[in-house]
Amino acid sequence: MSSSTSIDAGSADRAQLASVVDAEIVASNQRVPIGIVGKAIIALCILYTSFHVGVMNLYPLETWTYRLIHVGGGLALGFLLFSAALFTDGKPGARQLPRNLYLLVMAPGALAVLVAFLQAAGFYLTGEGVAQASAKTALVAGFGWPLVGGTVWLIVVSWLTPQRDRAGIDLADVFLALAAVTVAMYIIFHAPFLRLRAGTALAKDADMFAAIAGVLLILELTRRLAGLALVIIAGLFILYSFVGPYLPGILNHRGYSLSRFFTYVYTDQGILGPTTAISSTYIILFVTFAAFLQASRVGEYFVNFAFAAAGGARGGPAKVAVFGSGLMGMINGTSAGNVVSTGSLTIPLMKKVGYKPQTAAAVEAAASSGGQILPPIMGAGAFIMAEITGIAYAEIVVAAIIPAALYFISVYFMVDLAAQKYGMKGLPRDELPKFSVLLRQVYLFIPIIILIGALFSGYSVIRAGTLAMAAAAVVSWLTPHRMGPRAVLFALEIAAKMSLQLVAVCAAAGIIVGVIALTGVGTRFSSLLLGLADQNQVIALFFAMIVSIVLGMGMPTTAAYAVAASVIAPGLIQMGIAPLTAHFFIFYFAVMSAITPPVALAAYAGAALSGSDPMKTSVESFRIGLAAFIVPFMFFSSPAMLMDGTWLEIIHVTVTAIFGVYMLSSTVQGWFFGPAGTIVRIGTLAAGLAMIEGGWLTDLVGFSIAAVLFVFQKRLVGPKDLARGLD
Incomplete structure (x- = not known):
């Protein structure tokens, strides 16, 4: 999705250089309602975020109820805020139906959903629903068919006749939001029964219809917010549940009825399972934290600090992108979203100092994606991993330090070598923020410091995140951008909007996780992986890399990792690979799918x-x-890289790995103390791979090759001298 935010780099005031970073991003299919409707939606957004923060900190709710309100509320807000089609903003586009004709076309679906909603409301008014003793077909005519039929009708209407007014609300989407609320109301009321009968022969048809409508709504909102990739993958998994009896080999299973499948997948084994558990707690908490940083303009300070520190160096804006985008990407949890926010500033400035457009976009995409592996937040990845593996959060964060540092050092080497190769300069100092001034505002890092300190002091993740959020508001009072009640409400509003994509994709990923659990295909896939690798861990890891990247293409990191971990991790662990190493391995490649052709969302956003x-x-x-x-x-071959070893081993692998990634960066860029020809690049590649191995002998080989290449590149010896030395 493209952003409406832009910047004229040449006219940016140096004191406000990064002001665009904290601007609210409006997607190309996002509505911006005005008037009473706009205020009502803002109030709903504030209520949605406040509900989560309140439940997490003050008044815990029963698990199913909380997650259903999380998903149902997110779906409702998503349909109100995001159109089924892109807005043309005054440009020629598809025609709209006349108002009266549109209402006539939409009316059957709207009336059907309204009937289902009134029936669901009746459960709460009368206290009676579809009990265990009810007939299997109870309320199918008055609730089930109207809900599913109306939902399908309205989705099709929203596709064929989208309303083109960004400032208004599409009535079809209003009733789709009502359908989402109806699904949540039905399942919340029947949760005590559904825990016993969902996924079994005891399930009622009304349960199935509510679940079908919920799945349809999740997939449609995922399409609107994250594109078709995840929808297609989820659709294939759903199809697999029914065609299993006709498939060969490990894909074969007995098949499932509509009732068993849909009632099973809308439980805590699927949609309400681990992915929604994460999105309803850690993800929305840290999205809200990011929103508080944005509202208090602390995020702007982070990027300005990076500009003051590195903007004047050769290729300065690219180095700023490495630091600033990495820091912001760590917090906001989406690679492509971070490219849009920080890239709108850094990409024009990179082009200004001489980077080619595609290189500028690529640097921003690589840096923003790297933010997902940067501790302590890792774009919520650390919390997801802790939830899935049961490994302590602190252990995961500590293990992530060296690999993340290596990645960002490598990207830094890439941009620095490119700057040397093409003779690029930095931005003039008079166009940059003054470092001395920003250094006096270093207290703006306090929210991050409090977050890290609270986590390592033993506070829960939720309590630590809440303290950091409060710290962002308090720290803002030391700046001109003080957060009063209006700014706090604005932060709660944009937090809801920022979280909707993750709510949708986590629910869609939950469908896939549910299918894997129901059919057992994950276990069979792990067995296949073991067979193909023939107990060779390196081969198994190579297959795991391919599967993680393919599953992650077109999917946000959260969903990509959750799905890949369900499919691949059990097999790797069964082969004897440590659980932390296995999950880190999968997580890294799920993150990097955002910059891996042919479907690279972060790179496409930068482009x-x-x-x-x-x-x-x-x-x-x-x-x-x-x-x-x-x-x-x-880190698979050298566990010390995950802080699993003595200090000598950790320092050894870190230093040699840094040297190794420098040599590899020289290979890629074709620059090693001067232009590097084919022979030199082969040498730097060999030296880099030798250093990466981690053994003392291979390190000696790598250093030796690098030393020879250094004296050759510095013209201390020539080709004839080298040839004579071989005699």
């Missing part, structure tokens, strides 16, 4: 901002982020 070719940009971002494809194999 849209820079005006470059999307495919060329994705190839370039893959090259720049090359270290991320090597680092996982490094």
Whole structure:
């Protein structure tokens, strides 16, 4: 999705250089309602975020109820705020039906959903629903068919006759939001019964219809917010549940009825399971934290600080992108979203100092994606991993430090070598924020420091995140951008809007997780992985890399990791690979799918901002982020890289790995103390791979090759001297 935010880099005031970073991003299919309707939606957004923060900190709710309100409320807000089609903003586009004709076309679906909603409301008014003793077909005519039929009708209407007014609300989407509320109301009321009968022969048809409508709504909102990739993958998994008896080999299973499948998948084994547990707690909490940083303009300070520190160096804006985008990407949890926010500033400035458009976009994409592996937040990845594996959060964060540092050091080397190769300069100092001034505002890092300190002091993740959120508001009072009640409400509003994509994709990923659990295909896939690898861990890891990247293409990191971990991790662990190493390995490649051709969402977002070719940009971002494809194999062969070893071992592998990624960066960029020809690049590649191995002998070989290449590149010896030395 493209952003409406832009910047004229040449006219940016140096004191406000990064002001665009904290601007609210409006997607190309996002509505901006005005008047009473706009205020009502703002109030709903504030209520949605406040509900989560309140439940997490003050008044815990029963698990199913909380997660259903999380999903149902997110779906309702999503349909109100995001159109089924892109807005043309005054440009020629598809025609709209006349108002009266549109209402006539929409009316059957709206009336059907309204009937289902009134029936669901009746459960709460009368206290009677579809009990265990009810007939299997109870309320099918008065609730089930109207809900599913109306939902399908309205989705099709929203596709065929989308309303083109960004400032208004599409009535079809209003009733789709009502359908989402109806599904949540039905399942919340019947939760005590559904825990016993869902996924069994005891399930009622009304249960099935509510679940079908819920799945349809999740997939449609996921399409609107995250594109078709995840919808297609989820659709294939749903189809697999029914065609299993006709498939060969490990894909074969006995098949499931509509009732058993849909009632099973809308429980805590699927949609309400681990992915929604994470999105309803850790993800929405840290999205809200990011919103508080944005509202208090602390995020702007982070990027300005990076500009003051590195903006004047050669290729300065690219180095700023490495630091600033990495820091912001760690917090906001979406690679493509971070590219849009920080890239709108850094990409034009990179082009200004001489980077090609595709390189500028690629650097931003690589840096923003790297934010997902940067501790302590890791774009919520650390919390997801802790939830799935049961490994302590603190252990995960500590283990992530060296691999993340290697990745960002590698990207830094890439941009620095490119700057040397093409003779690029930094931005003039008079166009940059003054470092001395920003240094006096270093207290703005306090929210991050409080977050880290609270986590390592033993506070829960939720309590630590809440303290950091409060700290962001308090710290703002030391700046001109003080957060009063209006700013706090604004932060709660944009937090809801920022979280909707993750709510949808986590629910869609839950469908896939449910299918894997129901059919057992994950276990069979793990057995296949073991068979193909023939107990060779390296081969198994290679297959795991391919599967993680393929599953992650077109999917946000959260969903990509959750699905890949369900399918692949059990097999790797069964082969004897440590659980932390296995999950870190999968997580890294799920993250890097955002810059891996042919479907690289972060690179495509950068290409849209820079005006470059999307495919060329994705190839370039893959090259720049090359270290991320090597680092996982490094920490597999050298556990000390995950802080599992003595201090001597940890220092040894860290130093040699840094040297190794420098040599690999020289290979990719073709620059090693001067232009590097084919022979020199082969030498730097060999030296880099030798250093990455982690053994003392291979390190000696790598250093020796590098030393020879250094004296050759410095013209201390020539080809004839080298040839004579071989005699």
